[in-house]
Amino acid sequence: MTELAPLPTVTSAERQTLEEFLDYFRSVFARKVAGIDDTQARVRVGASDLDLLGLARHMAGVERWWFSQALDGSDAPELWVNPTDADDADADFHHQPSDTIAEATAALHAAITESRRRVAAHASLDDVTAIDVGPPDNPARYGRRSLRWLLVHLIEEYARHCGHADLLRETVDGVTGD
Amino acid sequence: MTELAADPELVPQADEATVLHSFLDYYRSVYLRKAEGLTEPQARTTIEPSELTVLGLIRHMAEVERGWFRRRTGGDLSAGFIYCDDVDPDRDFHPATGDTLVDALRTLVAEIEASRAATAGVGPDDLMKGVPPQQRIPGWQPNLRWVMVHMIEEYARHVGHLDLLRERIDGATGD
Numbered sequence: 296m297t298e299l300a301p302l303p304t305v306t307s308a309e310r311q312t313l314e315e316f317l318d319y320f321r322s323v324f325a326r327k328v329a330g331i332d333d334t335q336a337r338v339r340v341g342a343s344d345l346d347l348l349g350l351a352r353h354m355a356g357v358e359r360w361w362f363s364q365a366l367d368g369s370d371a372p373e374l375w376v377n378p379t380d381a382d383d384a385d386a387d388f389h390h391q392p393s394d395t396i397a398e399a400t401a402a403l404h405a406a407i408t409e410s411r412r413r414v415a416a417h418a419s420l421d422d423v424t425a426i427d428v429g430p431p432d433n434p435a436r437y438g439r440r441s442l443r444w445l446l447v448h449l450i451e452e453y454a455r456h457c458g459h460a461d462l463l464r465e466t467v468d469g470v471t472g473d
Numbered sequence: 474m475t476e477l478a479a480d481p482e483l484v485p486q487a488d489e490a491t492v493l494h495s496f497l498d499y500y501r502s503v504y505l506r507k508a509e510g511l512t513e514p515q516a517r518t519t520i521e522p523s524e525l526t527v528l529g530l531i532r533h534m535a536e537v538e539r540g541w542f543r544r545r546t547g548g549d550l551s552a553g554f555i556y557c558d559d560v561d562p563d564r565d566f567h568p569a570t571g572d573t574l575v576d577a578l579r580t581l582v583a584e585i586e587a588s589r590a591a592t593a594g595v596g597p598d599d600l601m602k603g604v605p606p607q608q609r610i611p612g613w614q615p616n617l618r619w620v621m622v623h624m625i626e627e628y629a630r631h632v633g634h635l636d637l638l639r640e641r642i643d644g645a646t647g648d
Contacts, residue, residue, distance in 0.1 A: 303622075305615035306600065309489050316622050340520050341641030423486060440485040447496050447625065448481070454626035458633015465523050 297325040299473055310420055313446040320453035321407055323473045324354060327460035328400055335467045336396040347463050349388040350456050351399040356387045357452060358406035361445055362413045368425030374402055384431075417442050474509060477648060478502035489597055493621040500628035501585055503648045504534060507635035508578060515642045516574040525634050527642075529566040531577040532556050536565045537627060538584040541620050545601040547591030555580060592617065 300322035303315035328336070328351040336348035356374045363369040377383035378391060420443035429436035440448075464470050481495040508516065508527050516528040536555050543552045556565040568577075597618035603611075615623075639645050 303619065305613065305619045307616075307619075309597070309618060312618050312622060316626060320626065341637050342644055343637050343640045343646075345637070420489075421486075428485075429482075437482045437485050441487075441492075443489065444481070444485050444487075444492055447492055447622070450622065451496055451500065451625050451629040454629035455633040455636070458630040458635075459637060460633075461630070462520050462523050462525070462634060462637050466520070469522060471523075 297322060297329045299323065299326065309443070313420075313443070313450065314414070316450045317446055317453070320450060320457060323457050324350075324453050324460060325400070325403065326473070327457060327464050328396065328403075331396060331464075331467060333395050336399075338463060338467050340462055340466050343459075345388070345459050345463065347460060347467070348390055348394065348396050348399055350460055350463075351396060351403055352387040352390060352394075354453065354456060355399065355403040355406045357449070358403070358410045361449060362410035363406075365424045365426055365428055365440070366417070366422075366442065366445060367413050374406070414442065414446075420446070475502055475505040477506065489618070493597075493618070493625065494592075496625045497621060497628070500625060500632060503632055504531075504628055504635065505578065505581065506648070507632065507639050508574060511574060511639075511642065513574055517568075518638060518642050520637060520641055523634075524566070525638065526566075526568075527635060527638055528568050528572070528574050528577055530631050530635060530638075531574065531581055532565040532568060532572075534628065534631065535577065535581040535584045537624070538581070538588045541601075541624060542588035542591040543584065544604055546595055546617065546620070547587075548602045548604065549591070550604055552587075555584075592621075597621070 300318045301315070303312060303319055307315070328347050331347060333348070336351075337346050339346050352375055359371055359374055363371045373386070375386040377386035377389050380386075383389055420441060422442045423439035424445070427435040427438055428440055429438075461471065478498040478501065479495065481492065481499055484491055484495050487495070508531050511527060517526050519526055532555075536557060539552050539555060543549050558564060561567060595617050597616060599617050600614045601617070601620065603614050636646065
């Protein structure tokens with residue numbers, strides 16, 4: 296079973312607090328997508344087309360995008376490509392019948408390890424991304440993001456998707472909590 | 474209709490306090506928007522086996538806002554629990570038959586305003602006041618930084634719940 300990270304310490308400085316919250320939610324998310332089979336990973340709820348397999352693939356791609364490609368300007372390739380539509384920007388969510396949760400979680404854990412290595416190499420939260428980050432039709436719109444901004448964004452993105460995963464996992468096998 | 478707060482993407486290189494307030498206010502606005510326009514029966518819809526509802530979630534965050542900000546940050550000891558009590562510490566999630574979404578939303582908006590007043594002039598390193606009875610662990614006093622990050626992730630996670638509830642209710646998605 297994937298270990299739950301320690302609860303974030305409550306009187307720490309900025310960087311330690313942000314890194315501890317991010318690691319905590321990485322571990323909560325990893326637990327939500329652990330211990331399920333490939334059928335369970337495709338269960339949907341309500342009217343949404345989200346499933347745990349798509350979410351696991353998505354967060355692996357999010358890690359690579361923000362910390363490798365944006366922060367450091369790495370030319371690491373996209374993790375997920377839709378074999379029937381090479382331009383599909385949502386190839387992470389549009390998985391194929393042969394895609395597996397094992398492959399997705401392995402990619403997620405590898406991406407997290409890579410992200411931690413890259414973040415540790417930055418001395419300041421004021422360091423900015425190597426590239427402008429904006430919408431596809433206007434990439435320079437918001438300019439470069441600080442590492443501070445990235446860490447807070449990743450915390451809320453993981454947390455929101457943990458909310459999706461909460462309801463999906465409870466539907467799959469009744470498991471709740473962190 | 475609640476306006477969506479300014480996107481945090483507009484402050485990509487701001488200082489700590491600005492970034493935290495921006496993300497928190499953004500999620501507060503998303504949260505309120507997820508509940509707007511729903512009928513009372515819609516606000517009680519569930520995705521089984523989960524018991525979460527839009528009404529329960531709206532009530533919950535009003536309680537959370539009051540506990541962390543008006544009471545612990547601002548030190549207003551007159552601000553007790555809104556919904557919860559010793560008999561049912563999760564009564565925020567357990568509305569009675571006559572409780573309404575309209576009232577719950579009005580209460581949450583008021584608590585958010587009180588929270589903004591309580592955090593004005595408080596620095597990230599300042600410690601929460603250890604006010605009884607909500608300091609369940611003696612000596613456990615987070616700083617405002619921890620509280621702000623915690624509130625961002627708590628809103629965000631519950632927005633995830635609201636995303637799936639709202640989509641089931643009427644198909645609406647997004648922020």
